Every structure is written in C-alpha cells, then in structure tokens.
Amino acid sequence: MSPVAWEPARRGGSVFLMLFDPPGGDDGAPPYAGPAGRFVLRQSRRYPGLLPFFVGRYSGIAHGRVVKRSGSEAVVLTGTGLIQVKPSVATGAVEDLSTDGGQLSVTGWAVSAAGHQPADRLLAFSRGRLVATAEPTRPRPDVADSLGDQAQNGGSP
Secondary structure, eight states, X not given: OOGGGGHHHHXXXXXXXXXXXXXXXXXXXXXXXXXXXXXXXXXXXXXXXXXXXXXXXXXXXXXXXEEEETTEEEEEETTTEEEEOOTXXXXXXXXXXXXXXXXXXXXXXXXXXXXOOBOSOEEEEETTEEEEEEOOOBOOXXXXXXXXXXXXXXXXX
C-alpha cells in the first residue's frame, strides 16, 4: 500500500485495511500498520465465510518514548500504556543498517530468551522517541538452526 494512501489517517481520518485470514486462523488485524508501522488500529472485525477476512480501521500515528520509572526504564506507547523494560527477556541482533532515499532499513532478528519464540513487535527509538515499529515475520533458517524451529520467523522485515 502506497504511503500516500495513509495520508487520511495521518490527518486524523481513517484508513481501512482488509486482511485475508491465513489458514490456521489469526489474532486479527495487527495493532500497528502503514509506513514504518506507526498507524494505530482503532477497530477490527472478522468476517467469517468461505474466505474469512479481517477489516481494520487505522487512524492516528503511534507515539512512544522511553522514560525512567522507579529507577528503571519503561516504554510509553500509544494504545498500550506503560511497558516495563526488563533485561534478558529477549535476545537478538541488528545485523544491517542501510538507507535508501532517506528511508532507513534495519535487518536482524529477535526472539524471547526463554522459549525462543519470535518477538511480538520490534520498536525502534531515536533519542528516546519512537520512530518505527515492525512485526518480525521473515524466515530465518540460520536462527532456527541455532535456537530451534520455534525461532524460525524471528527475522525483521
């Protein structure tokens, strides 16, 4: 979807995104979508049938920042409230940073430290402010070889 298609959501309007339900089901529309994964899901509905699908209504840009609370770091993120930052909960690596036409691209992987499940969401911050979000879904056979099959889809987009 073109970044221009997200302009109504940037200005406070809505963008509707239709997602077909993959085999085996899904939890619904992702909580953030659009360029840099910054647009916030406001409503979601599943339509059953021969070819089930979800429709998500996105509006407004997600804002987040890193803050200090009770001597430790936390993340304040639109739609989720306060998220405590806990050392050693996740493991991963940033393997490449590149720019193309002013667009930053980051590749790597992230999984939970205990069960090696792919991270729920990746958050990128610059100077304590949220600049992008993404869901790790890229297959990483090299990570799975090292950490087990459950880590297979822990790669970043």
